[in-house]
Each structure stands twice: as C-alpha cells, then as structure tokens.
Amino acid sequence: MWASPSSTALSVPSIPAAGWRRRRHCRAELSPPPHGPLPKKVVVFGAGWAGFASAHHLIKQGFDVTLLEAGIGPAEEIGVRGFWYPYRNIFSVVDELGVEPFTKWTKAAFYSPEGIEVELPIFQDLPRLPAPLGALIYPQFPRLPLVDRLTPIPLMAAVIDFDNTDMAWRKYDAMTSRELFKQFGCSRRLYQEVFGPVVQVGLFAPGEQCSAAATLGMLYYYVLSHQQNFDVVWCRGTVEEKILSPWLKSLELKGLKFHGNRKPTDFIINEESGCISGVACGQEIHKADAFILAVGVSALQSIITSSPLLQTRQEFMNVLKLDTIDVVSVKLWLDRKVKIPNAANVCYGFDDSAGWTFFDLSSIYDDYDNEAATVLETEIYNASQLLPLKDEQIVANVMPYLRKCIPEFQEAVIVQQMVVRCPMSATHFSPGSYRYMMRGSTSFPNLFMAGDWIVNRHGSWSKEKAYVTGLEAANRVVDFLGEGNFAKIIAVEEDEPHIEALRNFNRRANEIRSQLPLARPARNGVLIRVFFKTRFLPYKIREDYTNLFGPALKYKQCPSSLLVDSLCGRIGRNKGEMIEYDLIRESTKSSFFSLIFLSGISTYVPGVLGCGHRRGLW
Structure with missing residues (x-):
C-alpha cells in the first residue's frame, strides 16, 4: 500500500512542476505555529520489533516520526515464534497496548528418528531449584541415561566465565559450539x-557452524540462568495480525507516518556537521534530524551495496562479511484430527x-480451533538445499520426518499446503562473526542501529533483544537531539546468588592470575588427558590422568605423541596400556573455573564428569 508523501518526503527534480507546487502548498500548511517550532523529525527503517520499539517511544516523546518498511505492511516474522518467560519488555508493551494475543504456558518435546527423546514441563509450576539444576532434573528423558545428563556440569565453568562483556565475547567467539561442549565434558x-538440537533451532545452524559465544549467551538466557526461563507462550495467530497491526494503528492515531514499499538506496550527508541529512528511497528523499536503521x-x-556513502565507512563494510541463513516454512492441512501431544516440537537426527520444528496450529491459533482437520506448521532452518525445489518436493521431504515423530500421520492425507521460502x-552467528557485528551507535552522529x-549488553536474545535495541536506539536519539525522556528498559533478571558469587570470585581470581608471571602464560598452555585401561576393574572403567603443560613454544609445537610420552613418564605408566588421549592446544578456557573443572573435577570423577572429553565418544 503506497501512502501519500508526507512533509518529510521531497520529490526529486524529475517530477513534473505541478507536483512541486502541490508539495509547497502542503509545506505551507505545516509552517511553524505561533506558539513554537515544529517537532524534530526522526526516520526509522524497519517495521519489526526493533523499529516499532523506537517509533513507539519517540512518538510518546513528541517527535515527528516516519516509519519506513520494504514490504507493504509490518515486517512479518518467519513462521511461528514463541514468547519466552524472560521477554519482560515485550510483555510490558503488549499489556500497554491492551491486546491479549498469547496462549497459556505450554509444554514442548524433542523428537529423533527413534521417537520422543525429551519432554519439557512447565518449569514455573515446579519447585524452584538453584540454576541450572531445574533444567537438568525436571525434563523427562525416556532414553538418555543419568550419567549423560550429568556431563554438562563442567560446562558451568564456561557459563560462569562468560559474563556477556566484550572480552568474554571475543574470547569464546572463535570457538565453535560443538568444540565448546566437547572440551567442557558433555557426552556425545x-x-x-539435547544441546545440539537446541543450538540448531536457537541459532539456526549446526553446532560446528555456530559461535560458542553466541551459544553461551543463548543457552544462559533461555535455559541455564533461571529454571522458569524456558517456559513459553505462543501467539494465537500471526504476530502481524495479533500484535504488530494493532500496534501500528495505535501509533498512526498518535501521529506516526507509515510508508510501505520503501527501500533506502542511499544517504545524504551534511559535510559541515558530518550528520546524515536525508535518505533516498528511489525517487523520494526523506529529510530528518535523526535516523534509525x-x-x-x-x-x-x-x-550498503547500493549506498556509496555507507561504503566509505568500515563498520558498514564489515557487515558484508556476515552470513545469513535460509528458512523454509511449510503449513499443512490434514484430512483428519490427529492428536499431537505437545503444541511445539523440536526435531533432530x-x-x-x-534443524527443524513443527507446531500444532490447531491448538495454538484461534482460527483453527474448531477445524475438523489438523493444521500444523513445520519450519526448517539452514534449508538452502530446499529453496530451489518445488512445493510438492519440499512437502515430500517433510512428511516422512513427521510420520516418524507422530505415527498417526501415516494414515493422514494432505488436503492443502502452503510453502514459504525465506x-x-x-x-x-558463525565463529568469528562477533567482530563484524555493529554497535548501536555509528560513525555518523545521528544514525543509529537496532x-x-x-x-549490546542487556543479555536478552531474539525478539526481546530486538525490542530492547529499538528502545536503546530511541534513547540515543533523545540524547542526540536533547529533547524528551529516556525509555525505561526492564533489565534481565539478576543472576542467582550462587552464580553471581562464583562470577565475582572468578573475576577476582583471573585478575590475580593475570598479575602473576608464572600464571599468565597458562592461557596458552596445552591441556592433555590420557586414558588407561584399569588393571583390576572391568574394561569399561578407565583411569583418567590430566596434565596442563606450560606455555613454552616447544610444547605448543611439540607433536602429540611426544607430549603423551612425557605424561606417561611423569606418572610412571606404560604407554602400551593407553586407550586414548585428548589434547587441547592454546585453549581459550583460561579462566580460573575452567582450569579447575578441566584439570581437577574431570580427573577425579572420570566415569561421570570426564566422559565427554574422551576422543572415542566424539
């Protein structure tokens, strides 16, 4: 839907003169009133959670806000998206809007080709345990042994060490998610x-393609920080229909100007101030005092590829080094009612x-509540191999997987289908991508990002983070223009006392270690673990010997076999009794707790906490 140009949209000289006379007349009507100047103008690009957050606050502060979107309406979210317990800022604005779009708290399940593997309860209905015990104890694991469920305990060393600071992100970002779990003792x-599927649907790619820093941030926010954080509600229709469209109407009533089908093609700079003075959207130029992307x-x-001005700034050129992921959504109407135990399901293997998920829309969406048939939606992430296929081919790929998860689908017939390629x-969030991500402020004083x-350092994730960065961008506009009040951003729930205490202790210990010449080089040491067959016990019981070699260059370049020989000589064991070994060079896990877990706990409890480190299991 094309909106008529506002006073902030000036046509270029190729427009007929009559058009110019009409616009001059409009500008005369909006001349400054006797009692004061016109409000300052802000242009926001993007009608998603971030853009709406910025526009929402700036309109309330009295700014003249224009919201531009490449599509015809609010930016639709991909498929079905949950609203998790810690989305406190989003829940707050939804309450402010006076809409009730959400279901009740729901359970979820994980499926493999063998059937159901994990059933997640509603955590807030259960007695609260210190983090992360609730996440480990309360889910039902029909097939997973207890010994495997205990192996992520050493991972808490990395969780404690990763405090969402810039240093923590740079420290863990070069490592892959898979390496993180392996090196911290999780069983294969x-x-x-469990963790692999969570990464695939949370970060949209396999663990070997995802940053360990992003993994820690995502896992801590949703799973490990507080027991109830993984509880989720769903929108009882599309997010656009239930939330964004009513939100847009309310903002337009307050003076927001919304224009769809607008894509920025270049920016205009004021050479004297270094600020952006306008943006071109095809044949239109929108002028404003501040801009938010x-x-x-x-x-x-x-x-960036169409804007010569942005190409002059390295921060924007770095964005071209980032990768994106393809998503395919498949909605199916079946000819009969099929009982699906849980509304939301994660699938792997x-x-x-x-990675992929499927949702029972018959139990989520109001529109399908009374349907005689079953309506479900499947989302496939990292689905580039499906994009060129025809709709029928994509559905043919999906149905065998669904039938393995829910056997009742075997007899069901598809009567309607809808495939959306995104x-x-x-x-x-690939390894090493953090250094190319943008910050909220840019080298242009009046251009901000969301x-x-x-x-940012809020600690949230997904749409909650998008909303928060939108408020942060609005606050930067308020600060730059010197008008209005700052938006109040609800912080994430504080760390539980024992986590906070451990993090403080870890920081102090790391500060002390960094000042000790003998301890400082351990950051670049070589951690080696050797497993021997125990002489008087069954073969499956193994002895685990761990040694942290010094940082000297000779150790970093030394062949693995010589390091194994050295360790065997130190402990007086015959190398012929060795079953396997694991060696980590230049480990990023230099924190105090990382060394304690890897060199201490894993050594003394090899049958439980240390099993994930064994090369044979990975």
Whole structure:
C-alpha cells in the first residue's frame, strides 16, 4: 500500500512542476505555529520489533516520526515464534497496548528418528531449584541415561566465565559450539540429543557452524540462568495480525507516518556537521534530524551495496562479511484430527545440517480451533538445499520426518499446503562473526542501529533483544537531539546468588592470575588427558590422568605423541596400556573455573564428569 508523501518526503527534480507546487502548498500548511517550532523529525527503517520499539517511544516523546518498511505492511516474522518467560519488555508493551494475543504456558518435546527423546514441563509450576539444576532434573528423558545428563556440569565453568562483556565475547567467539561442549565434558549423546538440537533451532545452524559465544549467551538466557526461563507462550495467530497491526494503528492515531514499499538506496550527508541529512528511497528523499536503521543483516547488506556513502565507512563494510541463513516454512492441512501431544516440537537426527520444528496450529491459533482437520506448521532452518525445489518436493521431504515423530500421520492425507521460502532471513552467528557485528551507535552522529544482531549488553536474545535495541536506539536519539525522556528498559533478571558469587570470585581470581608471571602464560598452555585401561576393574572403567603443560613454544609445537610420552613418564605408566588421549592446544578456557573443572573435577570423577572429553565418544 503506497501512502501519500508526507512533509518529510521531497520529490526529486524529475517530477513534473505541478507536483512541486502541490508539495509547497502542503509545506505551507505545516509552517511553524505561533506558539513554537515544529517537532524534530526522526526516520526509522524497519517495521519489526526493533523499529516499532523506537517509533513507539519517540512518538510518546513528541517527535515527528516516519516509519519506513520494504514490504507493504509490518515486517512479518518467519513462521511461528514463541514468547519466552524472560521477554519482560515485550510483555510490558503488549499489556500497554491492551491486546491479549498469547496462549497459556505450554509444554514442548524433542523428537529423533527413534521417537520422543525429551519432554519439557512447565518449569514455573515446579519447585524452584538453584540454576541450572531445574533444567537438568525436571525434563523427562525416556532414553538418555543419568550419567549423560550429568556431563554438562563442567560446562558451568564456561557459563560462569562468560559474563556477556566484550572480552568474554571475543574470547569464546572463535570457538565453535560443538568444540565448546566437547572440551567442557558433555557426552556425545547429550550433545546429539539435547544441546545440539537446541543450538540448531536457537541459532539456526549446526553446532560446528555456530559461535560458542553466541551459544553461551543463548543457552544462559533461555535455559541455564533461571529454571522458569524456558517456559513459553505462543501467539494465537500471526504476530502481524495479533500484535504488530494493532500496534501500528495505535501509533498512526498518535501521529506516526507509515510508508510501505520503501527501500533506502542511499544517504545524504551534511559535510559541515558530518550528520546524515536525508535518505533516498528511489525517487523520494526523506529529510530528518535523526535516523534509525532497524533492519536485519541481509536487508542492511542490500542497502550498503547500493549506498556509496555507507561504503566509505568500515563498520558498514564489515557487515558484508556476515552470513545469513535460509528458512523454509511449510503449513499443512490434514484430512483428519490427529492428536499431537505437545503444541511445539523440536526435531533432530533426520538431517545433520538442518534443524527443524513443527507446531500444532490447531491448538495454538484461534482460527483453527474448531477445524475438523489438523493444521500444523513445520519450519526448517539452514534449508538452502530446499529453496530451489518445488512445493510438492519440499512437502515430500517433510512428511516422512513427521510420520516418524507422530505415527498417526501415516494414515493422514494432505488436503492443502502452503510453502514459504525465506532466503537469507536469519542471522548466522558463525565463529568469528562477533567482530563484524555493529554497535548501536555509528560513525555518523545521528544514525543509529537496532536489531537482534546488534551488539549490546542487556543479555536478552531474539525478539526481546530486538525490542530492547529499538528502545536503546530511541534513547540515543533523545540524547542526540536533547529533547524528551529516556525509555525505561526492564533489565534481565539478576543472576542467582550462587552464580553471581562464583562470577565475582572468578573475576577476582583471573585478575590475580593475570598479575602473576608464572600464571599468565597458562592461557596458552596445552591441556592433555590420557586414558588407561584399569588393571583390576572391568574394561569399561578407565583411569583418567590430566596434565596442563606450560606455555613454552616447544610444547605448543611439540607433536602429540611426544607430549603423551612425557605424561606417561611423569606418572610412571606404560604407554602400551593407553586407550586414548585428548589434547587441547592454546585453549581459550583460561579462566580460573575452567582450569579447575578441566584439570581437577574431570580427573577425579572420570566415569561421570570426564566422559565427554574422551576422543572415542566424539
């Protein structure tokens, strides 16, 4: 829907003169009233959670706000998206809007080709345990042994060490998610059946393609920080229909100007001030006092490639180095009612490269509540191999997986289908990508950024982070223009006392270690673990010897076999009795607790906490 140009949109000289006379007349009507000047103007690009957050606050502060969107309406979210317990800022604004779009808290399940693997309860209904015990104890694992469920305990060393600071992100970002779980002792089975699927649907890619820093941030926010954080509600229809469209109408009543089908093609700079003075959207130029780019990675990359001005700034050129992920959504109408135990389901093991979920829309959406048939939606992440296929081929790929999860689908017939392809629609938090992510402020004094991929220190994730960065961008506009009040941003729930105490102790210990010449080099040491067959016990019981070699260059370049020989000589064991070994060079896990867990706990409890480190299991 094309809106008529506002006073902030000036046509270029190629427009006929009559058009110019009409616009001059409009500008005369909006001349400053006798009692004061016109409000300052702000242009926001992107009608998603970030853009709406910025526009919402700036309108309340009396600014003249224009919201531009590449589509015809509010930016639709990909498929079905949950609203998790810690989305406190989003729940607050939804209450302010006076809408009631959400279901009750729901349970979820994980499926593999063998059937159901994990059943998640509603955690807030259960007695609260210190983190992360609730996340480990309360879920039902029909097939996963207790010994595997205990192996993530050493991972808390990394969780404690990762405090969402810039240093923590740079420290863990070069490592892959899979390496993180392996090096901190998680068993292979636990990774394959629990953590791997969580990473695939949370970060949209397999663990070997995801940053360990992003993994720790996502896991801590949703799973490990507080027991109830993984509880989720769903929108009882599309987010656009239930939340964004009513929100847009309320903002337009307050003076917001919304224009769809507008894509920025270049920016105009004021050479004297260094500020952006206008933005071109095809044949239109929108002038304003401040600008907010609240768009995703692929949208910003498209803007950068068409804007010579943005190409002069390294921070924007770095964005071109970021990757995105393809998503495919498949909605199916079946000819009969099929009982699906849980509304939301995570699936894995069918395709190593793609994670996927399926949702029972009959129990989530109001529109399908009385349907005689079953309506479900499947989302496949990292689905580039499906994009070129025809709809029928994609459905043919999906149905065998669904039938393995829910056997009742075997007899059901598809009566209607809808396939939506979303290329380059999700951010890929790949190893090493953090240094290319943008911050909220830019080298242009009046151009600000917002979105779920923008670096900030709030600690939230996904749409909650997008909303928070939108408020942060609005606050930067308020600060730059010197008018209005700052938005109040609800902080994430504080760390539980024992986590906070451990983090403080870890920081102090690391500060002390960094000042000791003998301890400082341990950051670049070599950690080696050797497993021997125990002489008087069954073969499955193994002895575990761990040694942290010094940082000297000779150790870093020394062949693994010589390091194993050295360790065997130190402990007086025959190398012929060795079953396997694991060696980590230049480990990033230099924190105090990392060394304690890897060199201490894993040594003394090899049958439980140390089993994930064994090369044979990975």
